[in-house]
Amino acid sequence: MLKAAGPDSVLVVPACCTSVIQGIYPNTAMNIPVYNVGFATAAASASGMSAAFRSMGKKTNVIVYAGDGGTLDIGIQALSGAFERGTDFLYICYDNEAYGNTGMQRSGGTPLGAKTTTTPGGKTDFKKDIDAIVAAHEPPYQATACAAYPQDLFKKVQKALTFRGPTFIHVLAPCPPGWRYETGKSVEVGKLAVKSGMWVLYEREYGKLTITGPSKAAIKKPVPLEEYLAPQGRFKGIDRKALETLKQRVDRTLKRFAQEEAGVC
Amino acid sequence: MLTVSTGNKAVAMAVKQAKPAVVAAYPITPQTEIVEQIAEYVTAKELATRYIAVESEHSAMAACIGAGVTGVRTFTATSSHGLLYMHEMTNWAAGARIPVVMANVNRALGPGWNIWAEHTDAMQERDTGWLQVYVASVQEAYDATLMAFRIAEHNDVLLPVMINLDGFLLSHIMQPLVADKIGDFIPPLHLPHAIDVTKPRGYGGLTGPDEHFKFRWDIERSMRDSRKVIEETQAEFNRRFGREYGWTEDYRCEDADVVVLSLGTLGKEAEMAVDSLRKEGIRAGSMRVRWFRPFPKLDLNGRDVVVIDRDYSFGFGGVLARSIEAKNRVDLFSVIAGLGGQEVTYDDIAGFIRNRRMGEEFWFGVSGDV
Ligand SMILES: Cc1ncc(C[n+]2csc(CCOP(=O)(O)OP(=O)(O)O)c2C)c(N)n1
Numbered sequence: 144m145l146k147a148a149g150p151d152s153v154l155v156v157p158a159c160c161t162s163v164i165q166g167i168y169p170n171t172a173m174n175i176p177v178y179n180v181g182f183a184t185a186a187a188s189a190s191g192m193s194a195a196f197r198s199m200g201k202k203t204n205v206i207v208y209a210g211d212g213g214t215l216d217i218g219i220q221a222l223s224g225a226f227e228r229g230t231d232f233l234y235i236c237y238d239n240e241a242y243g244n245t246g247m248q249r250s251g252g253t254p255l256g257a258k259t260t261t262t263p264g265g266k267t268d269f270k271k272d273i274d275a276i277v278a279a280h281e282p283p284y285q286a287t288a289c290a291a292y293p294q295d296l297f298k299k300v301q302k303a304l305t306f307r308g309p310t311f312i313h314v315l316a317p318c319p320p321g322w323r324y325e326t327g328k329s330v331e332v333g334k335l336a337v338k339s340g341m342w343v344l345y346e347r348e349y350g351k352l353t354i355t356g357p358s359k360a361a362i363k364k365p366v367p368l369e370e371y372l373a374p375q376g377r378f379k380g381i382d383r384k385a386l387e388t389l390k391q392r393v394d395r396t397l398k399r400f401a402q403e404e405a406g407v408c
Numbered sequence: 409m410l411t412v413s414t415g416n417k418a419v420a421m422a423v424k425q426a427k428p429a430v431v432a433a434y435p436i437t438p439q440t441e442i443v444e445q446i447a448e449y450v451t452a453k454e455l456a457t458r459y460i461a462v463e464s465e466h467s468a469m470a471a472c473i474g475a476g477v478t479g480v481r482t483f484t485a486t487s488s489h490g491l492l493y494m495h496e497m498t499n500w501a502a503g504a505r506i507p508v509v510m511a512n513v514n515r516a517l518g519p520g521w522n523i524w525a526e527h528t529d530a531m532q533e534r535d536t537g538w539l540q541v542y543v544a545s546v547q548e549a550y551d552a553t554l555m556a557f558r559i560a561e562h563n564d565v566l567l568p569v570m571i572n573l574d575g576f577l578l579s580h581i582m583q584p585l586v587a588d589k590i591g592d593f594i595p596p597l598h599l600p601h602a603i604d605v606t607k608p609r610g611y612g613g614l615t616g617p618d619e620h621f622k623f624r625w626d627i628e629r630s631m632r633d634s635r636k637v638i639e640e641t642q643a644e645f646n647r648r649f650g651r652e653y654g655w656t657e658d659y660r661c662e663d664a665d666v667v668v669l670s671l672g673t674l675g676k677e678a679e680m681a682v683d684s685l686r687k688e689g690i691r692a693g694s695m696r697v698r699w700f701r702p703f704p705k706l707d708l709n710g711r712d713v714v715v716i717d718r719d720y721s722f723g724f725g726g727v728l729a730r731s732i733e734a735k736n737r738v739d740l741f742s743v744i745a746g747l748g749g750q751e752v753t754y755d756d757i758a759g760f761i762r763n764r765r766m767g768e769e770f771w772f773g774v775s776g777d778v
């Protein structure tokens with residue numbers, strides 16, 4: 144991701160797992176400036192930074208790197224404001240579907256049926272469709288990606304940074320301790336998310352949808368959802384009703400994407 | 409019932425017994441265990457509470473206010489940045505006279521991020537109209553939480569109460585805990601201004617200069633009245649459960665030539681410092697300040713006073729020290745120690761007392777040796 148962005152970039156990071164994994168003062172693991180900001184403020188902080196760089200005539204990429212909690216929940220007001228104002232920045236949300244930093248509590252990104260420490264019986268609400276919310280702001284470019292397909296992510300970051308105005312990339316980020324599967328299975332679980340249609344890879348350029356990479360095949364013929372859920376402890380013992388509802392949702396979402404891409408509305 | 413518990417779980421256990429109708433919760437280290445434990449109780453149907461997993465602390469306090477104004481009992485817990493993020497609403501809760509009870513697990517403020525103990529978070533809430541109590545053991549965390557509901561909801565108070573416990577030093581340590589059946593210790597809440605559709609009223613509308621100050625004064629009047637309620641509640645608690653609490657916890661103060669004052673777990677460390685100084689022939693005592701709002705009347709006459717602050721008000725000083733100085737007109741030695749989880753041992757505290765320099769401020773770890 145940073146490779147795609149290049150050295151003339153600044154990372155803006157609200158409270159999340161990335162606050163921890165970047166290293167402890169006085170060290171930093173990144174080779175570009177990393178500005179840590181308040182949990183709710185990523186898009187607002189980045190708005191200020193972007194305006195300042197542009198006022199100095201600099202093209203520096205301002206890139207937010209925020210979790211699902213910092214994006215879908217506490218940060219959504221700032222996010223909406225920045226997108227509505229046409230802020231020139233890239234917002235990347237890496238989505239591990241819970242509050243990882245604080246030990247896996249439910250977030251707006253947690254899917255139905257998943258167990259977290261605040262939904263020990265499985266979540267009873269749906270995952271919030273942040274991509275539709277962002278799309279409603281009509282940004283020039285938005286995309287989804289998955290950590291299991293790094294090349295695809297690389298290309299989308301590169302592309303996003305060619306646009307002026309607000310761009311958004313939503314990355315599904317499988318999390319071994321949070322989703323409760325063996326660490327070695329991250330790539331496999333990520334790929335199953337895509338292959339089962341639980342996660343769809345696409346781009347939206349000026350509103351126009353293009354399904355990308357392995358999702359092209361997956362939306363036509365997804366693997367059974369159980370294959371994605373089974374290796375994950377968070378879905379263990381999911382009740383039948385929740386499972387059925389999840390399946391229906393996936394079906395409906397895939398149909399909707401296929402129809403939209405084909406121009407049928 | 410005797411068990412062992414962490415400070416966080418002790419708070420959750422007290423909340424379970426107080427049976428709030430609504431808990432609005434948001435995670436933040438080192439408080440999260442409280443709201444996770446309450447979620448467990450609710451999922452296991454051991455507690456019939458509506459649990460609202462809100463999207464921010466501002467919303468957590470707002471949800472408690474919205475629930476509270478219908479006349480039901482409410483609870484939330486937070487820490488550090490979470491407390492700061494709800495600041496608009498903490499003022500609102502007090503101003504709207506909603507007796508929310510909240511546990512705040514004291515933690516430092518960023519930047520840079522620091523998850524360890526410090527009191528500056530709660531100190532920034534000191535002018536909001538919340539009652540504040542600081543605890544120093546797992547048992548006290550439990551007891552203070554039970555008492556908080558009774559005090560907050562008392563008709564002469566109707567102000568929110570914040571229980572403060574030190575991050576990790578108390579939130580995450582295990583100690584024995586006696587959890588009692590509480591019977592009718594916390595009476596049902598009767599909020600006189602609860603929303604009632606049969607008596608429509610406007611709440612929180614425009615208030616001109618001829619009225620606003622009266623509402624402000626009313627908060628202060630209740631704050632003053634709360635002193636008696638606090639004393640009565642602590643006495644009643646002692647009568648029922650046999651554990652005694654006061655405005656301060658005094659240790660070997662009767663004949664002391666020098667007393668050290670502090671908040672939270674530092675006060676327990678200070679007691680050990682007192683014991684070791686007594687062996688050297690220094691007549692020291694410790695006064696652990698429990699209630700910070702309303703601020704206690706302290707008997708310090710004729711003694712040397714050393715105050716340790718795990719907080720700071722920039723451009724002013726240690727908040728506890730300067731409050732004591734202002735209220736008691738004493739000359740004191742102000743020590744700033746333990747910020748962001750900086751380790752402070754009883755040996756360090758003995759050193760502060762032994763080598764006190766009256767009238768000065770000393771930053772532990774920065775100002776050199778005492
Ligand atoms: C105002 C405020 N509330 C709560 C927190 C505590 N907190 C820090 S990170 C975090 C969760 C972040 O979740 P997410 O955005 O999904 O990122 P992840 O940790 O999963 O990477 C929380 C609740 C905080 N730092 N500030």
Ligand SMILES: [Mg+2]
Nearest residue numbers: 210211241243
């Ligand atoms: Mg997350």
